[in-house]
Amino acid sequence: MKWNQLMAVGALAAITGSSFAQAMDPLQLRSLAASCANCHGTAGIAEPGNESLAGVKKDELLKKMMDFKTGKKPATIMHQLAKGYTDEQLVALAGYFSALKK
């Protein structure tokens, strides 16, 4: 594993760890996740053309959203939208969608 990958994993672990201290209110999280549903489906299962989020592994989702946020992963709009959410919110969202049924 290369150094920058290690750093990325480390950063994710740090963010994930910090989220345990302040778990988001479940109803607040449900509303936050609903702001993604316009494009990714009411229950995280998207119509054709966009990615489904339901049941995707938490680490995978979080890495993707963090990479959008930092600009590491190119996108049409997600690099702009991810910047509007705090790291803690992205962690919570990754947890929320990973727990939904595929």
Place this chain on the structure above:
Amino acid sequence: MMKRRQFVQGLGAAGSLGAIALTSGCASTPGSNGPKVVVVGGGYGGATTAKYVRMWSDYGIDVTLVEPGSAFISCPLSNLVVGGSKTMADITTPYDNLVKRHGVRWVQDMAVRIDPDKRVVVLAKGGELPYDRLILSPGVDFMWETLPGMTAVGAKDKVLHAWKAGSQTQALRKQLEAMPDGGVYALAIPLAPYRCPPGPYERACQVASYFSQAKPKSKVLILDANDDVTSKGPLFKKAWKDRYEGIIEYRPKHKLVDVDVATNTLKFEFNDDLKANVLNVLPEMRAGDIAVKTGLATANKRWCEVDFLTFESIAVKNVHVLGDSIQIAPAMPKSGHMANQHGKTCAAAVVALLTGRQPNNMPVYNNACYSFVSPDDVVHVTSVHRYDADKKTMLPVAGAGGVSSAANELEGRYAFAWARNIWADTLA
């Protein structure tokens, strides 16, 4: 699906529906189950709210949707029908799933009056609907009084707005098809704020695209009351120059003050009269009639001010307003995507209020808006909005959001995916 009894049990003693009935004075009819929510308007805002109140109350709250239209017709993508690359069927979705899957009661009627003291909605065909919480998502209506000539008999059938997707969308298409090659299509844009800021500029692109194929000697004239293009300006101007040079002409600072319908002439505050073959007039807009009549349009008598945590009107208790009718927060567009987000925020708050809980005090949501500069190529604008507890409004998150670097076909495919997905989130 959770049954109603389980839902009531789940709420616990303090938040039980019996307690709600006592504290709210209960506008429900005797013997009926649980709290009643009435939603007026089945567009992006209202339909989403109806679905999410049902879902998030575990189907315990009774929801009635008042919508006179026979199906949902999307304003987003409707410019493609005007341009001829899509049909009305492509932008139409039935209300069936709201009824079948979510148990929303759909009353195909018009709300004509609201009595906030009795807490009832009066219907055009007769009868009243009682509510504990009323949600109004009536969209925009037009300030015809600013264009005296448009109040003449038959004027509104001849000079179209096509700014509420439906029969006028199709009718405008027919006018363009009937126009001779070498003719002029003139599009008048009102001062902001109006529904869908980039919509008029997208429409100009779609009409120009049609002309370039079918009537290459024809012109598109944009007469904009604003000082400049109000949304995605550089991207639209590039599209007009690169794709539609010689067809589209943009003229800012043209404030329309009247229309001579008999001679197809636009009259402006400071500029010369302009005659064209097809006039497409977007009058100044305000909150939907029912909201204005109910005394909710507290901002300049045009738009409805709301508490952004609940979308409850600042003027009338137990009445919520959302979508294009509201006095927007800074940098918040009047868009279908935004109305869908309002709907979910309001639904969560209404369920909380009716079950004795505090509404979410930190709403965060986004906007994504795609505009077609041809039948396939698209430019977008995005933003993220977060509640500011000090200013008590939604503010754009600094550093987030943005626009496309250039029009492209990939985003065209994402725009259609956006439509499929938001229609499902709103209606299925």
